[in-house]
Amino acid sequence: xxxxxxxxxxxxxxxxxxxxxxxxxxxxxxxxxxxxxxxxxxxxxxxxxxxxxxxxxxxxxxxxxxxxxxxxxxxxxxxxxxxxxxxxxxxxxxxxxxxxxxxxxxxxxxxxxxxxxxxxxxxxxxxxxxxxxxxxxxxxxxxxxxxxxxxxxxxxxxxxxxxxxxxxxxxxxxxxxxxxxxxxxxxxxxxxxxxxxxxxxxxxxxxxxxxxxxxx
Amino acid sequence: xxxxxxxxxxxxxxxxxxxxxxxxxxxxxxxxxxxxxxxxxxxxxxxxxxxxxxxxxxxxxxxxxxxxxxxxxxxxxxxxxxxxxxxxxxxxxxxxxxxxxxxxxxxxxxxxxxxxxxxxxxxxxxxxxxxxxxxxxxxxxxxxxxxxxxxxxxxxxxxxxxxxxxxxxxxxxxxxxxxxxxxxxxxxxxxxxxxxxxxxxxxxxxxxxxxxxxxxxxxxxxxxxxxxxxxxxxxxxxxxxxxxxxxxxxxxxxxxxxxxxxxxxxxxxxxxxxxxxxxxxxxxxxxxxxxxxxxxxxxxxxxxxxxxxxxxxxxxxxxxxxxxxxxxxxxxxxxxxxxxxxxxxxxxxxxxxxxxxxxxxxxxxxxxxxxxxxxxxxxxxxxxxxxxxxxxxxxxxxxxxxxxxxxxxxxxxxxxxxxxxxxxxxxxxxxxxxxxxxxxxxxxxxxxxxxxxxxxxxxxxxxxxxxxxxxxxxxxxxxxxxxxxxxxxxxxxxxxxxxxxxxxxxxxxxxxxxxxxxxxxxxxxxxxxxxxxxxxxxxxxxxxxxxxxxxxxxxxxxxxxxxxxxxxxxxxxxxxxxxxxxxxxxxxxxxxxxxxxxxxxxxxxxxx
Numbered sequence: 001x002x003x004x005x006x007x008x009x010x011x012x013x014x015x016x017x018x019x020x021x022x023x024x025x026x027x028x029x030x031x032x033x034x035x036x037x038x039x040x041x042x043x044x045x046x047x048x049x050x051x052x053x054x055x056x057x058x059x060x061x062x063x064x065x066x067x068x069x070x071x072x073x074x075x076x077x078x079x080x081x082x083x084x085x086x087x088x089x090x091x092x093x094x095x096x097x098x099x100x101x102x103x104x105x106x107x108x109x110x111x112x113x114x115x116x117x118x119x120x121x122x123x124x125x126x127x128x129x130x131x132x133x134x135x136x137x138x139x140x141x142x143x144x145x146x147x148x149x150x151x152x153x154x155x156x157x158x159x160x161x162x163x164x165x166x167x168x169x170x171x172x173x174x175x176x177x178x179x180x181x182x183x184x185x186x187x188x189x190x191x192x193x194x195x196x197x198x199x200x201x202x203x204x205x206x207x208x209x210x211x212x213x214x215x216x
Numbered sequence: 217x218x219x220x221x222x223x224x225x226x227x228x229x230x231x232x233x234x235x236x237x238x239x240x241x242x243x244x245x246x247x248x249x250x251x252x253x254x255x256x257x258x259x260x261x262x263x264x265x266x267x268x269x270x271x272x273x274x275x276x277x278x279x280x281x282x283x284x285x286x287x288x289x290x291x292x293x294x295x296x297x298x299x300x301x302x303x304x305x306x307x308x309x310x311x312x313x314x315x316x317x318x319x320x321x322x323x324x325x326x327x328x329x330x331x332x333x334x335x336x337x338x339x340x341x342x343x344x345x346x347x348x349x350x351x352x353x354x355x356x357x358x359x360x361x362x363x364x365x366x367x368x369x370x371x372x373x374x375x376x377x378x379x380x381x382x383x384x385x386x387x388x389x390x391x392x393x394x395x396x397x398x399x400x401x402x403x404x405x406x407x408x409x410x411x412x413x414x415x416x417x418x419x420x421x422x423x424x425x426x427x428x429x430x431x432x433x434x435x436x437x438x439x440x441x442x443x444x445x446x447x448x449x450x451x452x453x454x455x456x457x458x459x460x461x462x463x464x465x466x467x468x469x470x471x472x473x474x475x476x477x478x479x480x481x482x483x484x485x486x487x488x489x490x491x492x493x494x495x496x497x498x499x500x501x502x503x504x505x506x507x508x509x510x511x512x513x514x515x516x517x518x519x520x521x522x523x524x525x526x527x528x529x530x531x532x533x534x535x536x537x538x539x540x541x542x543x544x545x546x547x548x549x550x551x552x553x554x555x556x557x558x559x560x561x562x563x564x565x566x567x568x569x570x571x572x573x574x575x576x577x578x579x580x581x582x583x584x585x586x587x588x589x590x591x592x593x594x595x596x597x598x599x600x601x602x603x604x605x606x607x608x609x610x611x612x613x614x615x616x617x618x619x620x621x622x623x624x625x626x627x628x629x630x631x632x633x634x635x636x637x638x639x640x641x642x643x644x645x646x647x648x649x650x651x652x653x654x655x656x657x658x659x660x661x662x663x664x665x666x667x668x669x670x671x672x673x674x675x676x677x678x679x680x681x682x683x684x685x686x687x688x689x690x691x692x693x694x695x696x697x698x699x700x701x702x703x704x705x706x707x708x709x710x711x712x713x714x715x716x717x718x719x720x721x722x723x724x725x726x727x728x729x730x731x732x733x734x735x736x737x738x739x740x741x742x743x744x745x746x747x748x749x750x751x752x753x754x755x756x757x758x759x760x761x762x763x764x765x766x767x768x769x770x771x772x773x774x775x776x777x778x779x780x781x782x783x784x785x786x787x788x789x790x791x792x793x794x795x796x797x798x799x800x801x802x803x804x805x806x807x808x809x810x811x812x813x814x815x816x817x818x819x820x821x822x823x824x
Contacts, residue, residue, distance in 0.1 A: 095779055102792040109796035116803045121811070159804060163797055170793040173786065175556030175734075182559045 003083055006194055010080070013198045017205045061114045068107030069204075074100045076197055079190075105166045112159045119156065125149035151210060154203025161199060164192035244287030245509050256461040257452070258283055263380065263411060270451035275444045277415035277423070280359075281383045289509060290384070296511020299360030299384055301330035302346070308332050310517060310615050311717045313623070315353045316588045316604055317342060320665055321654050322646045323691065323755040325604035326629045327715040330362070335627075335715040343642030347372040350382055354405030356398075356473045356587045360384035363410065371432070378434050378441075379427040380411025387418050388472070389465040395419025398472040399594045406597055409442055420450045420457060470501040472592050476608075476623075476721075478574060480581035492722035503547060504532065516720060519616070529567040550726075557731055566620035566718070570730035573609035573621045573719045576744035579751075580607045580765075583623060602663040604628075605753045608719050611745055611765055619769060622716040626753045628691035630679060631711070638688065638695075638711035641679065649682040650675040664755040672696050672756060673704040692754025692761065714768070739783040746776050 078097040082089050089097060129147040168189035172182055244254075260268040261282035268278055281290050293299070300306045314327035314336045328344070329336040339349045339362070346365035350357060357363060363382025367373045382405070388398055401417035404410070408428040415421040425442030434441060450457050481489055490496065494504070504527050507513040514524035518531070525531050526543050533552055535543030544551050554562075574581075582605050586592050589601040609621035630646045631638045647654065653675055658665050672689050676698050679687035689696040695709035730737045730745065738745040746769070749762035766776050 091775060095782060098782065098789070102789045102796075105793050105796040109799040112800050112803050116807055120807065156804075156807075159800055162800055163804075166793050167797050170790050170797070172558055173556070173790055178553035178555045179557070179559060179562070182554070182557065186559060 002190055002194075003086070006080060007084055009194060009198055010084075013201050017202070020205075021209075057114060061111060064107045064110040064114075068104060068111060071100045071104035071107060072197075072200060075104055075193075079193060080197065101166070101169070105162060108159070108162045112155075112162075115155065119152045121149055121152055125152065148210070151203060151206050154199060154206060157199045158196065158203060161192055161196040164188050165196050168192065242285075242287050242289055244284075245289050245292075253463060256459040257456045258459055259286070259455065260457050261286070263383075267455070268446075269455045270446065275421075275446055277412040277421065277444045279383060279411070280386045280414050284386045288386075292509055293386075293511050294360045294364070294384060296507065297513045297515070298358045298511065302361045302365065303330075306331070309515065311335070312515075313585060313587055313717050314715060315349075316625070317344070317352060317643075318601070318603055319643050320603070321651075322630065322643050323654070323665065323667055324629045324643060324646075325625065326627055326640055327625075335713065337640055342640045343644070345369055345372060347376060350405070350410070351408070354382070354410075355402035355590045355593060357382065357405065358385060358388060358473070359413075374432045375408065375427075378430055378432075378436075379408040382410045383414065385414045385417065387414055387459070389469050390461050390463070391418060391459055392462045392466055392469075393419055393460045396469070398469075399592060399597075402590070402593050403595075403597050412442060412444065415444060418459070419447075421446045464500065464502040467495060467501050470505075471586070473586050474501075475586040475591055477584045477589075477591060478581060479583060490722070493725045494723060497548075499547060529571075552726065556734070561731075564618060566614060566616075566618045568620045568718060568720055568723075569611060569618075571723050571726075572721060573724075575724070575728065576609055576611065576730070576748060578742075578744050578748050580610055580744075580748055582606060583608045585623070605663070605751070607750055607753075610714075610716060610750060610768065611748075612716050612768055613770060614718060621719040623719050624714045624716040624750065624768075626692055626714050627712070628755060629689075630675070631688050631690060632685040633688045633695075633697070634685045636710070638690065638709070641687070645682065646675075646679070650678045653678070661757075666757045667755045668757050669696075669704050673698060673702060676704070677702060691756055692752040693763065694752075694754075696756075735783050735786065739780045741777055741780050743780065746771070746780065 075097060078093045078100075079089060082093055125148050129149065168185045171177065172185040172189075177185060260278040262268055262276035263279040263282060265279075265282045266276070268276055284290065295303070295306075297309075308331040311333045312329075312331075314329040314333060317324060317326040317328050326342060327333075327336040328339055328342060328349075330338055332338060339346070344352065345367065346362040347367045347369065349362045359382045366381075367376040385401060387396060388401065396419055397417050399417075401413045404413040404416045404423060407426040409416070409423060409426070412423045416423040422445045423442060424445070425440075427442060430439075430441060452458070477486075478489065495501075504516060505513050506524075506527060514520060514527040516528050517524075518528045520528060520531075525536055526546055531543070532546045533544065533549045535546070584591060584601070584606065588604065588606070590599045593599055604625040606623050606625045608623045610624040611619050612622045612624070614620045614622070630641045632641060633639075653671055660666075676687050676689060676696070680698065686697060690709070690712045693708070693712050693714065694706040695712045696704055696706050699705040726732070737743070741747070744765070746764075746766045748765045750765060750768060752761040752763055754761075764773065766773050
């Protein structure tokens, strides 16, 4: 069942992103010109959507975020790809998964600690939401995704979901739970990992989108 | 109307069939629910169905087929697991302990089974007739099956007339009398006194004479043959004989054929061995290995269906998922908690991997079993066989792909090879062709009569003159054959692989199972579970060779080593994860509280 649900969920989220980007394009300029594609590519590769700052804490945060994204990619591939292909996680893939996992959770911890202040909800978020709601027809923006609070929702959701994802496996390595508990923890791990992956994909999309919109 | 007529005909037929079945059901085949069990005061019958009396001048040995068959359906029983190996229509089931055809001269140890288990040869494939089979393996043979097949070879037909057939020895399992002595049955089998074996072992009669020494021209009418003397007091005044028959055989009766001996313990220290944890808890073998009238004994397989489903380790301890009534904890079995053991272990390992045999060691020790090494024979026919060298516990992938504890030995035999197919050469033919080399007296080394590679090449040369196809010798996991210029070459070959079968008992208590000392019981870079060295046992002289368990498991060595090595970092991993989660949790808590404060303030301002 998990395989089917995962397959459908990934299809839904990727389809949703595609549909959303078509219904609510980022700007008025033609979206598929050479320049636009290049610009978006550069955005993606250099993670320019993050604020450029000269301070060491910000540099570390950016490094942690980049490393975290790389780990997310590896964990997603090693965790879901064998499953989606009808197999299961094992062998060298499992070793890679388990090696990257602690790095990933450490990166998340750093990003959460260093970014919590920035991602606090504020009055401005609700004001922007109201503005977007009023101007949604003329601006072509989606009031639900393009207000500043949308990526904050993603940030806090990801922070919260990272706990069951990581703790379920770490606790299963202790002699606290028996077979039934182990099965439960494994289920918690994979379902929360699926939720984490879906929220992460959507949040990344929102961050890219908001950064592109800043350039308009 | 037509349907009604059909129904009536159907019901009538059913009643008629049931009535016939009831009519055929013998006195002992039913069970009215009374648990006290019947007293077995029996009229002894000889093999021709004639009653035996105390006053008979020339008393015949009693026949179990005729005596027990008075009340029990012998034909149904003869299809049971202990007796049906020769039948082609019986599913082979998972690999079990095979008979091992051993011969010191030809340096042969060949797994034989009529069931066609992978890695074994059927008796006919190795040139054994049913008669030969009984001669070779009679000491621990339960009777029936091969023992009741009529000989077709003229010489063997004559011998069978003298010796009789080997009927199922019902008493071997069901006679609880302390006088029941299977060692005596084994002695009668060695003497080819087949029709006398049950009577001799029952403690009711004394047998004198040796059938194998009687001439083929022996005539029972005129010649003095084998004498049966029933012991005083065996018969009552009505010529009935009391047998202490039990429906559930006692453990000592199962143990005669199903014992194993850990050679590293040594005879003087045998007393230090603990028994199976189930026996220690008061269970008997037949509490789990049960059967009905058909004697299809539950083998403890997890894939068993029907009534035997909960008679496996998993079925008994955990019950069957989705069953209408709770089944776990059968017979008072504890429901295992398996704390801290990831569930992947239950997909990759059998229960026996962690719980059976002895705790794995870096060099698996040698074992003997009753059936293969003829243990349990007393007196002048006691044997002290050391070959084949069995090794245990060997952690191997079983038929379902899970790793379990196994017994293992390396087959050794002369064979012919056509394409990739290897067919053993009957021992007599090997001796005929190369007896001059193989029969030479040599000092034994590690129980073997050693062979040099030169001798192997010479024997192969002689066999090639006799055999139509290419002769080979298999030993120590290798296939030897003559190459160009008659040089001996050795290579790996599937037919040279070890023969292994699951080691189910003795089961250790939970406190002594693998994993009780956490992951490091198996997941270290030198753990016996993966990296124990298994001896490549062979009569061919040369350096002692070892193969690692991980290779026998078919797992990539580097992967297993690296995987186990990663456990060094596991404490660090846990520390990182718990610390990171602690920080994230703290941030969530603080900002969550802040959010509550904001909401609270907003609400109070609204109120103002």
